[in-house]
Each structure stands twice: as C-alpha cells, then as structure tokens.
Amino acid sequence: MGSATTQALATSASALVATKGITVDVAGELFAVARLVDESVQLSGALADPSVPAEARAKVAGDVFGTASAPTLEVVRTAVSQRWSNASDLVDGIEELAIRAAAIASPGEDIDGELFGVTRVIAANPELELALGSRLGDSAAKGALVDRVLGTSTGRATSLIVSSLVRHPRERRVRQLLSRAMGIVAAQRESVVATVHVASSLSAAQQQRLVDALSRRYGTSVSLNVVVDPAVVGGLRVQVADDVIDGSISARLADLRQKLAG
Known part of the structure; x- marks a missing residue:
C-alpha cells in the first residue's frame, strides 16, 4: 500500500x-x-x-x-x-x-467471530471452497450458495460482507478475503483478533483470562477465535497478525527433537 x-x-x-x-x-x-x-x-x-x-x-x-x-x-x-x-x-x-x-x-454483532466461523466451515469443505473460488462460477450463483450455507447462522452484517466478497473476489482467495475482513472489523472497533489453537475447548473463564492477558500485552481490546486442534497436544498457540506466541507441547517437542538432532 x-x-x-x-x-x-x-x-x-x-x-x-x-x-x-x-x-x-x-x-x-x-x-x-x-x-x-x-x-x-x-x-x-x-x-x-x-x-x-x-x-x-x-x-x-x-x-x-x-x-x-x-x-x-x-x-x-x-x-x-x-x-x-x-x-x-x-x-x-x-x-x-x-x-x-x-x-x-452493527455494534452488538460479533462480526469478526462469525467471519472466523465461516472461514472454518470453508476450510473444512474443500468442495465448497473450490465452488466459491472458481473463476468460472457465476457471481449470483456463488451468492446464492453462500446464503444457503449461512442460513440464519450469522447476522445481517456478516452475511452481507461474506456474500459481497464472494460475489466480487477480484482474483483473491476466499479465505484471504474473509481474513482481511476480520482485520478490518477489528480495526474499526479498535481491537485485535487473536486466533488460539488448543488441544481441547477452553472454558469461559479460561477464555476470559486469556483475553485479559492479551489485552494487557497489546494494550487494546482483544477478540478471541478458538481453534480446537488435537495436534497441539497441550498448551496453546496464539497468533495476533504476524505475532505468534507458541506455548504448545507440540512446539516444545519439535524444539527438543531439533536439539537432539543437532
């Protein structure tokens, strides 16, 4: 830019x-x-x-x-x-x-959280991602497909953003578009988006403690997106933009293997 x-x-x-x-x-x-x-x-x-x-x-x-x-x-x-x-x-x-x-x-709508949810759905469905990202697909058909997939699971603002971006991707990948949109929403609300990978679900209290800690670290409010990933094994991996905090057991094991190999 x-x-x-x-x-x-x-x-x-x-x-x-x-x-x-x-x-x-x-x-x-x-x-x-x-x-x-x-x-x-x-x-x-x-x-x-x-x-x-x-x-x-x-x-x-x-x-x-x-x-x-x-x-x-x-x-x-x-x-x-x-x-x-x-x-x-x-x-x-x-x-x-x-x-x-x-x-x-839509100040009361969890837009970035809903966008993250849509991203996860698309990532888990390669055929859906292919259909939405195809250069040959009709824009109206893509919009209708998004409407069927989302149904009433997202608010009006989120549905508008997803449908509009999918209909007019301009040579950009769908998940890239949604990720950019999440960042823009967070910037507008003067917060940052933290994506957290954990081996098992976090309780509400654990999520709040993590949000509080990250808010202190970055000096702003934090929107938390949690991904349950068994490959993490234990601990957690947090990514905020390009900043990665990896305290997972899998990362420690990988580091140990690298030291042993050296």
Whole structure:
C-alpha cells in the first residue's frame, strides 16, 4: 500500500465515522459502488486520476451514484476526493469502507467471530471452497450458495460482507478475503483478533483470562477465535497478525527433537 493510499484511506475512514445515518444498507451500497468502479476502467480511471481536481472527481461520483442514499454519497465523494496510489487501491478502499460501515452499523454483532466461523466451515469443505473460488462460477450463483450455507447462522452484517466478497473476489482467495475482513472489523472497533489453537475447548473463564492477558500485552481490546486442534497436544498457540506466541507441547517437542538432532 502506497503512502498516498494510506493517507487517503485514513481520511476516508475518519469521514465514515463522522457520517450520520450509517446502516447495513449503506454498507451494501458501498459494496455496490466498489463493484461498479472496478468493472468500469473509464470510471475508475476518472475517479482515481490525481491530475483531475478533487472537486471534479467528487462531481463525477455524484453524477454516477446520485441515486444512492445521502450517507453513501457523502462517503463516496470524500473517498474519491482523496489521492490514491492507483485505481485498484481506490476500489480496495471503498470495499474497506463498506466493511467498516457494516461494523459501525452493527455494534452488538460479533462480526469478526462469525467471519472466523465461516472461514472454518470453508476450510473444512474443500468442495465448497473450490465452488466459491472458481473463476468460472457465476457471481449470483456463488451468492446464492453462500446464503444457503449461512442460513440464519450469522447476522445481517456478516452475511452481507461474506456474500459481497464472494460475489466480487477480484482474483483473491476466499479465505484471504474473509481474513482481511476480520482485520478490518477489528480495526474499526479498535481491537485485535487473536486466533488460539488448543488441544481441547477452553472454558469461559479460561477464555476470559486469556483475553485479559492479551489485552494487557497489546494494550487494546482483544477478540478471541478458538481453534480446537488435537495436534497441539497441550498448551496453546496464539497468533495476533504476524505475532505468534507458541506455548504448545507440540512446539516444545519439535524444539527438543531439533536439539537432539543437532
């Protein structure tokens, strides 16, 4: 991500938070805007061209997306008025704003936890992952498949995020998309996501103690995703972004074997 895009995204995200009337419907409209901008080389080029005055880019967005709701139009105009490194980054940025909008609109919904659950379901079903990730599949059919798989197991915001990303993957792998979405939701809620691998399920008290410890370590609230993996044997393995804390017995045994082999 270029420095221009980093600044553009930060400004746009701040404007999103300040915009009144953000709903799940607004998030859906932002996903639609991202898709339409990506599908039109002419439109994406015009909206991301730094040589065109910001006011002119905002006017183009207003003319093209004038039927969208007022909050959506306000966010889009702000986004296209920024200087992005390239047109692809603009599309990525609007998509991220859509995910952030879904998180803002659903404060009581465990979106990142539900997204993690969907990721686990897909990982456990290679045929499902293949069907959702196929470049030959129809986007509407993929969306319908996601709707059948999710049913009523997830909230509206989560369902919107998963369906929108699957319908418009842009050459990206499904689990990669969902992982990115989890990170965006956590960032919007000013927390981090910790994925914990354990040999057996943790009790509610154990999970809370782990959350408290990780919150102190990272200085922010922590959302916990637990994976039961018998290969861990005992102890636990925690991953927060690129940071890995491996206190599992399997890791200790592997280290011991390596020392003995040396």
